[in-house]
Amino acid sequence: MVSTVLIPVLIISAIGAVLAAILVIAEHFIANYGPCKININDKRQLEVQGGKDLLSMLREEKIFIPSACGGRGTCGLCKLKAIVGAGPLLPTEEPFLDEEEKATNVRLSCQVKVRNDLQIEIPAELFNIREYQCKCAEIMDLTYDTKQFRFELLEPATIDYIPGQFVQFLSPVYDKSSEEVYRAYSISSDPVEKNIIELIIRLVPGGICTTYCFEYLRVGDEVKLNGPYGEFRLTETDAPIIFVAGGSGMAPIKCLLHQMKNTNSQRTARYFFGANTVKDISHYKLMKQFEADLPGFTYIPVVSDPAEGEEWTGETGLVTEALMENVKNTTECEAYLCGSPGMITAVIKVLTELGMDEAKIFYDKFE
Amino acid sequence: MKESPQRRELEEVLRSSKLVAYGFMGMDTRHLSEIIDNDLAEVSRAGYTLEQLAGRMQEITDQAATRFGGWVEINENLRARVVEAKGRLVCPWPHPGRFNKRVTMVEHLKTGETISWSDLNIHMISEHGFFEGKGSAFRLEPEELFQMIF
Numbered sequence: 001m002v003s004t005v006l007i008p009v010l011i012i013s014a015i016g017a018v019l020a021a022i023l024v025i026a027e028h029f030i031a032n033y034g035p036c037k038i039n040i041n042d043k044r045q046l047e048v049q050g051g052k053d054l055l056s057m058l059r060e061e062k063i064f065i066p067s068a069c070g071g072r073g074t075c076g077l078c079k080l081k082a083i084v085g086a087g088p089l090l091p092t093e094e095p096f097l098d099e100e101e102k103a104t105n106v107r108l109s110c111q112v113k114v115r116n117d118l119q120i121e122i123p124a125e126l127f128n129i130r131e132y133q134c135k136c137a138e139i140m141d142l143t144y145d146t147k148q149f150r151f152e153l154l155e156p157a158t159i160d161y162i163p164g165q166f167v168q169f170l171s172p173v174y175d176k177s178s179e180e181v182y183r184a185y186s187i188s189s190d191p192v193e194k195n196i197i198e199l200i201i202r203l204v205p206g207g208i209c210t211t212y213c214f215e216y217l218r219v220g221d222e223v224k225l226n227g228p229y230g231e232f233r234l235t236e237t238d239a240p241i242i243f244v245a246g247g248s249g250m251a252p253i254k255c256l257l258h259q260m261k262n263t264n265s266q267r268t269a270r271y272f273f274g275a276n277t278v279k280d281i282s283h284y285k286l287m288k289q290f291e292a293d294l295p296g297f298t299y300i301p302v303v304s305d306p307a308e309g310e311e312w313t314g315e316t317g318l319v320t321e322a323l324m325e326n327v328k329n330t331t332e333c334e335a336y337l338c339g340s341p342g343m344i345t346a347v348i349k350v351l352t353e354l355g356m357d358e359a360k361i362f363y364d365k366f367e
Numbered sequence: 368m369k370e371s372p373q374r375r376e377l378e379e380v381l382r383s384s385k386l387v388a389y390g391f392m393g394m395d396t397r398h399l400s401e402i403i404d405n406d407l408a409e410v411s412r413a414g415y416t417l418e419q420l421a422g423r424m425q426e427i428t429d430q431a432a433t434r435f436g437g438w439v440e441i442n443e444n445l446r447a448r449v450v451e452a453k454g455r456l457v458c459p460w461p462h463p464g465r466f467n468k469r470v471t472m473v474e475h476l477k478t479g480e481t482i483s484w485s486d487l488n489i490h491m492i493s494e495h496g497f498f499e500g501k502g503s504a505f506r507l508e509p510e511e512l513f514q515m516i517f
Contacts, residue, residue, distance in 0.1 A: 074457045179384065204452040205505075208388040211388050246435060246436070248453075276448075305434075305437045305438060318437075319435065340452075
């Protein structure tokens, strides 16, 4: 009786064990794509072990493709041309690619798995992107939820970047995050300080990287950055400038103002900084110093909801309202915006209604 | 009930910190299906639907988003603000769902109680009936939620 029950159980168990073993062996051999060659721009060839996504493979080879989401396929920044070998376009890539890009084999490198030889094209300037080993030299509270971090470059010891560009910060594994992730932050430093990268970071509740920076990172700790990236920069014209920023969006504008001061710029510039309360305004003294140093510069902080007891004699209301009130003729102007998507969309609408050509509005949306 | 491999894979993603710090499950040791079933039962008992909840949350978010981070009075009892950060949040379920990293904070003016949700929370409640696990950064207790927003 016992054997009639036990024998089938044993047989089924044995079959299960054999199938599991087959699966393990199959995974080892089938998912092992072996050595693959990646031909870059017909000029350089990498030999890699297949199996990972293209973005991380290139990163391991010290070729850094811009990415703000750490390879999760959510930012759409890590585009490159995959001429041969990338396989079919994935549904996760489609929302980020227009028809022309699809027709010319543009892909998101984080979504392309290296399974065979590949031929890719990347912009030549990306070869200049380097990884920097840095030491956290200073952490300064700017507001209740925003800090300024200064990193001293160790290796390489200096960096060249165009004011307005951003870097990627590597948030290491720590007890609230089991994986390394990269996040993009605009450089806020004075560009003459070639051995310093300064970032202004606002705490994101539950954010992997900002939690690391706010709760774990200490002065003296070593971290990694790579960059510089991005097209946000001042044009080489004399057009009057309208800067608009909110929150940590002040970072690239601060860097541009340092640049203007260093180059003795005579351009007229008005800087509308949107804050919810007076406590959200930081670097007020520095901005006033820029006003003294730059003959055509005016700083206009705008507070939407001054709290009770806060003495505020400056502009009140939304930054869009301040623009409508203060900006009359925009036809000759250029605008440089950095802040939340909601604010940028609203500012673009106001500026175009005021007559500004949309092609002269440059922005660094928080996306 | 035995969980499918897809469900197990999803649960692994939810418990990991791949997508958000601390993961979506917090310290909750219950299976995903149990969390969803319990929360859904609580919603039903209170006489609401997930669509009603998510719809009201979206309404508050849309109203609050008009002041770029400033407080907006929703009604005589509530005020709300929306704070945006760089980047996007991705839905852990296997479909292409991406949401602005936007957090709505709601405050009850009489009791001082607060509650916060992300755009992803609204989507996960509406489409997946998922309020996150207990102890996660953005867990929403259904009862607290409907007491606050209705």
